[in-house]
Structure formats: C-alpha cells, structure tokens
Amino acid sequence: RPLYEEALKARRETLGDHHPSTMIAISCMGGLLKATGQLNEAEPLLEEALQAKRETLGDRHPDTLTSINNMGYLLKDMGKLEEARPLYEEDLQASRETLGDRHPDTLGSINNMGTLLQNMGQLEEARPLLEEALQAQKGTSALISNLGLLLMDMGQLEEARPLLEEA
Numbered sequence: 001r002p003l004y005e006e007a008l009k010a011r012r013e014t015l016g017d018h019h020p021s022t023m024i025a026i027s028c029m030g031g032l033l034k035a036t037g038q039l040n041e042a043e044p045l046l047e048e049a050l051q052a053k054r055e056t057l058g059d060r061h062p063d064t065l066t067s068i069n070n071m072g073y074l075l076k077d078m079g080k081l082e083e084a085r086p087l088y089e090e091d092l093q094a095s096r097e098t099l100g101d102r103h104p105d106t107l108g109s110i111n112n113m114g115t116l117l118q119n120m121g122q123l124e125e126a127r128p129l130l131e132e133a134l135q136a137q138k139g140t141s142a143l144i145s146n147l148g149l150l151l152m153d154m155g156q157l158e159e160a161r162p163l164l165e166e167a
Contacts, residue, residue: 001036004029018056023049027067030074039078046071060098062105065091069109072116081120088113107136115146123154141167 008029011022030045050067057064072087092113095106114129130147137143148163 001032004032018052023052034074039074042074046074060094065094076116081116084116088116102136107133111143111146118150123150126150
C-alpha cells in the first residue's frame, strides 16, 4: 500500500489529477483498498476516478465504463444495492451501445446486472439477463452457476439441478 500511495502522490503533483496516469493510479489505489476489504476507504478514490474519467474521457469511453462498473461493484459489496443499481444500469446500456451485445465487457455487465437484481430479490428481472449472458458464453462455469443459483432461489429446482451439476 505505501508504494501505491507514493506513486499516486507523485502523479498528482507532477501530472495533475486528470492525467491518464494519475487516473489509473487513483483507480489502482481504490482497487487495492477494495481488494483488502477497506471498502469505506476505497469509495472516495473510486468515485474520484470515475468523475475524472467522465470529465476527461466522456461517459461512453471504455475506461469510464470500467470505472462505472467498479463503483457499482464496490457499492454492491458495501450492501448499497439501491445505489449500485443505477450505475450497473448505466454501464450495461452504454456497453451495449458502444461495445455491442457480445463484447466480453458487455457480457460481464449483463452478468453483473443479473446478479445484482438477484441479490435485490428481483428474480424474474434477473433471469433473462443471466440466461442472455450464459447463451453468449456457453460453457462458462461461473455463468452456469449464477443461473443455477437464481433458478434455485426461484424455487425451480428441476431446472436448477442440471446447471448446478454442470458448474
């Protein structure tokens, strides 16, 4: 962590807050804090990185979409599902429009939105998204498992069983 902090400080001082290298350092520091369970410390950094990317790259740039997704993922991990939802929705819509429905990042966004809805108890809304992600990436065990768990949550055990056995 001290090396990340030192690198971030140096980039801020020499390049400014909106330089691409600084934005990467901010995102990396936020990601490190998130990965080590320091979610409250990660939140302002990931928010700062997102805002800087929106201002410099625009709302539809792939790097901005990654930051939108990262912020949504953090909020989800913090249990702030209602706050995460609009970010996941924005990321999914923008990814479909700019990258296309079958781009790996879009498929990840589809899966993320589906699992968020599942966590929110909106199972009927989650199902078509998880099915879409699975259809596009046949054989991906995480996606098979996600759909199987959703079907189990919905009480559709006969449909869930073969998926969970396959995963």
